[in-house]
Amino acid sequence: MRFDLADLHLFLCIVDAGSITAGANRANLALASASERLRNMESAAGVVLLERRPRGILTTEAGEALAHHARVILRQQEMLKGELQDFAVGVRGTLHLYTNTAALTEFLPGRLASWLADRPRLRIELKERTSADIVRAIASGLAEAGVVSDAVETEGLQLQPVAKDHLALIVPRTHALAQCDKVCLAQVLDQPFIGLSQGSALQDHIDAHARSAGGLFDIRIRMKTFEGVCEMVAHGVGVGIVPLSVARRCRRRYPFQTLLMADDWARRQLCLCFGDWKQLSAPMRSLLSHLGANTDGF
Known part of the structure; x- marks a missing residue:
């Protein structure tokens, strides 16, 4: 037994209108076409769905069951159309x-x-x-x-x-470089360094430039957040590299000095x-x- 959505829509139009003729009009179908579809539905179901009477139709018990499920199916179809439209727009x-x-x-x-x-x-x-x-x-x-x-x-x-997205070097206020305005990465490769955690895209980027400059950082500790790096630097644990926007925001809370990086790759x-x-x-x-x-x- 297979009913398509057009069959279900027609059946509900007939049930709600109370007659096959009025239901066909609601469904924008010719009466002959609607009658043929209805006969095919009853043949496929193997049961009478509507009682034809001189002044209209009455749904049988089977017809009531079909009407109930048809409403559920068509309502779900409208919900599906709405959701797919949401994806589309x-x-x-x-x-x-x-x-x-x-x-x-x-x-x-x-x-x-x-x-x-x-x-x-x-x-x-x-x-x-x-x-x-x-x-x-x-x-x-x-x-x-x-x-x-x-x-x-x-x-x-x-x-x-x-x-x-310029990068900056941050150093403790007592650091030897604290009075400088700018610094190159090569100048700090021998310094104790506060790194970002493993898997950080920025730390991977900085490490790659360190290798290009001919060295590796002496990483004392890795922190998960920029704020963690700033706090470690403020306590004199080492130096760090963070975005300039982070340095400007965090220095209100942590005492450190900010130095612009002169390397081209850091002026991003x-x-x-x-x-x-x-x-x-x-x-x-x-x-x-x-x-x-x-x-x-x-």
Whole structure:
């Protein structure tokens, strides 16, 4: 026994109208076509669904059961259509946004909050990666978009700056470098260092530049947060590298000195990174626009 949605809709139109003729009109079908569909339904069910009377129809017990389930099925179909429409227009689903450490901790929280609050059926999964890893993931089709440093090679992808992300060296106030304005990474490779935890995209990025400069950090301890790094430095445990925005915020609480880094790779901007704008999902386009994407050329 197989009833399609059109059969169920017609049956309810007939039941609600009280006659086959009126029900056919509600369903926008010719009377002959509606009558033929109804006969086929009863034949498939193997039971009489309607009693035909001179002044209309009455539902049999089997017909009442069918009417009940038809209403449930059609209501669920409308709910399904609504949910799929939500996905289509970008108000439901899960977005996977790849991001480097600085964007994850400093740039995104304040900007994502209002956007997500307006879309209660959407979820965002943030994936922390180095900028180079993010570019590779987008170029290979494993990710739609991400937030990266402009210091990375983009392999032909779109790169749009949205915020400054300069890195700074922080040192105890009594440190020999405390009176300097700027410093290069090579000058501090022999210093006790406060690192970020294993797996931090920013720490991986800094470590790679340390190796390029011909050395490795003498890491005394790794901290999970930038605030933890700042507190350790303030107590004289070692030096650390954090985004300049973090240093400016945390020095109100922790006594340390902030030195700008003179290395080109440390004078960064945070950028949105993506491929073909038209190939992005509707919710991703909405999110990137909210984060500052310039869509004039798309």
